[in-house]
Amino acid sequence: MSILKYPLFVSDIDGTLVNRVKKIPDANKQTLAAFRRHGGLFTLATGRSYIEAKHFIEELEVQLPVILCNGALIYDPSTDVLSPTATIEREIVFDTLVELEKLKEVFDIFVYTPERVYATGISSFSRSAIEEGEFPMEMIDTFDHIPQVPLIKLVVVSKEETMQQFRKWMHQVNHPLELVQSADSYFEILPSNVSKGNAVRSLAERLDLTVEQCAVIGDHLNDLPMVEVAGISAAVANAHPKLVQAARHVMPSNEDAGVAHFIRRHLLATAPQAQGQ
Structure with missing residues (x-):
């Protein structure tokens, strides 16, 4: 004891x-x-x-x-x-991605599954923060290509000066999701609770x-x-x-x-x- x-x-x-x-x-x-x-x-x-x-x-x-x-x-x-x-329903993930991609010019968006992280593009700003060999990212042409696996979370990465659009969008989210800032330039979208x-x-x-x-x-x-x-x-x-x-x-x-x-x-x-x- x-x-x-x-x-x-x-x-x-x-x-x-x-x-x-x-x-x-x-x-x-x-x-x-x-x-x-x-x-x-x-x-x-x-x-x-x-x-x-x-x-x-x-x-x-x-x-x-x-x-x-x-x-x-x-x-x-x-x-x-x-x-x-917990996981995020696939329909909710894709509804959220559609909304986020309207702001894509200022964001990098990463979709996490238990084994891999998917993205359709990555800026030099995000790439500089990635630890070589320790970020299991797979680049895909469209998020529609994400396999039928559990979807854990979404991560939005942006420079602070371009984050205002995302902050405004946060207040308009209708789905049961948890949104939390995990670093100065990182916001995470998680399953409810x-x-x-x-x-x-x-x-x-x-x-x-x-x-x-x-x-x-x-x-x-x-x-x-x-x-x-x-x-x-x-x-x-x-x-x-x-x-x-x-x-x-x-x-x-x-x-x-x-x-x-x-x-x-x-x-x-x-x-x-x-x-x-």
Whole structure:
């Protein structure tokens, strides 16, 4: 039995666990190891797909189910199985794409399935953000060519100065969808009731824990639902202002190993002699 007050710790990846060059600081690795030695359970919650998150899962030897695509997809390392928690009906996806494509001159649109990401084009702006070899994208002539597989989410990418058209469109959506900003230039369109918060709640139940026994940390608005439900929460210093306001604690930035600071100050503090180990 864990001696920790918050035995389950869930961390966002981009802007939180990793630094600007997408590496996990050694301090984060070391404190995560100490947290686990004292009975702590750890997993990731990210907007990334499985392929994009795979090397972090392996590097940290994550054993618990991993929350992917902002809660729309779960990967269980123990069975090596990807499971959608919800999907968007194909008709709704294509209705939404028709509306979005009217604004195509300022957006890149990506459609996520459990295994692949589909696009009909990609700008240099989006391409610069893609990690080589880790984005399972397939270019197609038209979205009609997407195979008959579960549709997990849509991602809209644009420079901030051209995002106003999308923001206006957001307020006109009639379908039962969740729209959330996951980075300064990224908006995600998810199945109804899908969020990191609901995924954390479900994971806690699976582990026979209460959500009040969960600790979370993040940096952007897609992390807000899990910050709002967890027993203890933190935002890194580089986080979106709304997340900083909502989180119970504010840690140093992702560049300064904010995750490590959170673990030492607030998670291991409940374990005798843990902080120096």
